[in-house]
Amino acid sequence: MSEQHPGVPETLEPLVARLLAPNASPYTYTGTQTYLIGTSDLAVIDPGPKDAGHTQAILAALAGRPLAAIVITHTHRDHSPGARALKAATGAPIVGCAPLAQGDSADDGGPRADASFDHDYAPDRVLADGESVAGQGWTLTAIHTPGHTSNHLCFALPETRALFSGDHVMGWSTSIVSPPDGDMGDYIRSLEKLQARDDRIYYPGHGDPVDNPARLVRGMIGHRRQREGQILRLLKEAPRAIPAMVERMYVGIDPRLFPAAERSVLAHLIDLDRRGLAGQAGDIWSAAA
Template identity: 40%
Template sequence: TGPGTNTYVLGHKRFTVLDPGPANPAHIERILELTGGAIDQVVVTHTHQDHSPGTVALKARTGCRVYGQPAPAGAAQDPTFAPDEEPVHGDVIKTDAGSLKVLHTPGHASNHLCFLLLEQELLFSGDHVMQGSTVVINPPDGDMKAYLESLYDLLDEPVRYIAPAHGFLMGHPEAVIDFLITHRLAREHKVARVLKSLGSTGLKELTAEAYDDVPAAIHGVAARSALAHLLKLEADGRAAREGEAWHATSHT
């Protein structure tokens, strides 16, 4: 995905592997080489195919304990992921590198977790915050309202640096998160404005207008984000649908 999925190895003598990535034999061997096989734990941010499938091989080779939330029922995610522990928001996982605080951050995926290394104020953000690109919010498992609320929640955490699953380490976390919130709300305003001007409209027509600043070739992908915005507007009482048609409500 993009430049690839970052796998993080935490520890000094005993190791915790965060997001082992896809079931890529060469990558798994590299993780085992770096750690000498001394892996106590694997922690996974979510069960998309580029994040969790490598867990099975590491578990088989090292007997490590696996932390994360299983794939949601009916979602086209990693069915092989079988955690020993299913941590919830606020739990703390002890590692050789320090304490990992678990933060439930739904939005990109309903089972998405971020992990905050408390002593270093370093947030492993998975796909919740990426460097260099915005995150795909693909309903029904992706949820724009939950995504924005999860971003706001991160601003309450003591974070100095963000280590994303895609891209490079980021400083100035408040600015990074503020940009993401502003970007999403700006698009939401545009979707709401277009919806009001078009009256009753289908998703394809709305996407063409609300995403006229992106190439038409990726309007198929943009339509998934447009739907996520419409569902948020619906939850906020600002949009409604009848069959395949959407329209603004008087709240808009």
Template identity: 45%
Template sequence: MRFLTLAEDDFDYGAPESVAPGVRRVVARNPSKFTYRGTGTYIVGGGDDVAVIDPGPLLDDHRDALARALDGRRVRAILVTHCHADHSPLAAWLRAETGAPTFAHGPHGAGGADWDIGSLPDDFGRPPADGAGAPGVDHEGGADAADAAGEPVVEESTDTDFAPDVEVRDGDEVFACDGVTVTSLHTPGHTSNHTCFALDGDEAGRILFTGDHVMGWSTTVVSPPDGDMDAYMTSLRVVAGRRDDVAIPTHGPPIPDPAGYVGGLVEHRIERERQVLDAVRRGRSTIPEIVTDLYADVRVELHRPAGASVLGHLVKLVADGDVDAGAQGARPRLDGTFAAT
């Protein structure tokens, strides 16, 4: 799988930059192994009326940069792809400032399953004391941007306070102005409420804002219980079957030929599932064992998010009847044991 990069000299933190006709991006200074160079907030609309997609994290400098970029424009809609803390928290401030309603599929966990997934050993995924480790980058939920972020975060945090003013479903129109129409596309998988937003514009053409569902720099972490690998694969195939001119994720650069790229992601995920099943058949019975086997050339500090995605694959494999979770039944856990059927 060939991934795309966004060099640090290709953008300036806090500076609004055009990425397509009528679309500007403001990047927050929150780089990490989950956010790559940082959260890209998108301002859509070439005239005085605009929509904002993923206002971003609670950072004063990002809030101030967004206020400067919006100066003189009327925000008509605030669109949130999902409720991780690098995407939605600043929506509350923007709504209070502008009076614009927020749009999303629902609050975090809307329609998702919930169960105790257990935990990985405390020392799993910690780099050696001497700082040595595998130099490679796997792109399974992590990349070299973590190096620029200092101490990487352990996991994505969730904005449980967010609830949209308007709950949207597939095909709902959420913004229309000056030759631009934006509609919603529910894409569960990364989270159960994840939604992409599709722009159809006279000048911009067909753009799909993909949030974390499709990212050019990395594959997406699909972490149970709210993440669902089966739903994610179904949603990926929906996006692969569309005819968009470009996909624009919240993190990283725009993706040309999104149908071809997402088709490659589908194949990548199918291959990863095959590798996880093969590892279990070879006697790797725990998630740390599977991750250590499959991600041997990946920096150790990226093993924990890789473990979350491996659990996602195992949930699907158990549901498909290919793997037995023993006493866990149909609810595999991070600290569970697994065997091939």
């Protein structure tokens, strides 16, 4: 990971700068990355958590230049809440992903207190797959990539063949897929959608830029298929509860990440159940006969 300091803008290429939010954690790595797009009128992608200092850092990085749009990849609380203060300060519209249709029921009781859902998110414009927002010298085109969340969008910058991958593809870790809003089948299909593209570089919500995205996405799909195979092998040995599967599958990881691993295994099991390959009785899962 290149050296980053919260609140200090870093130019990545002529049209792209980033700012690190001060919210490092086991689930956010060094923190959420906010991106500034453009040179005259700008877009801000994912203004981060509700944090007055980070909002002020974004405003300072704008340096008086007009803000054309506040663009949101998804509504986890480490990505979207900062949009409201930024809109109040600049008048810029909030555009991008839709609010969660499930409302409060989407909270999954999972481990990420930093990334529960932003139920106050209220966009001025929702971008459907393929729709764009643009300014002088830049275009951001929405790519619907559900899985990490049901409303997740990536954004392509065709002028430089860059992709802002949010939390769907990150530069340091695989994404958490936590039901009921997270969906493993959707997540893998969204990875396959990105695999079919020819983007030059990914700028993720957490971690370093990904300069060989095709290779990384191919590996991520393979990793998920490998996990699926592990689960099926364990269930064919004997019916099991999820914690027992995690203990066998995630040897050596930080114990603080076990709850997240359990959510990921649950997401795989739900997908396998839909496909007729596994089933459950209470807390016990088994392979289909």
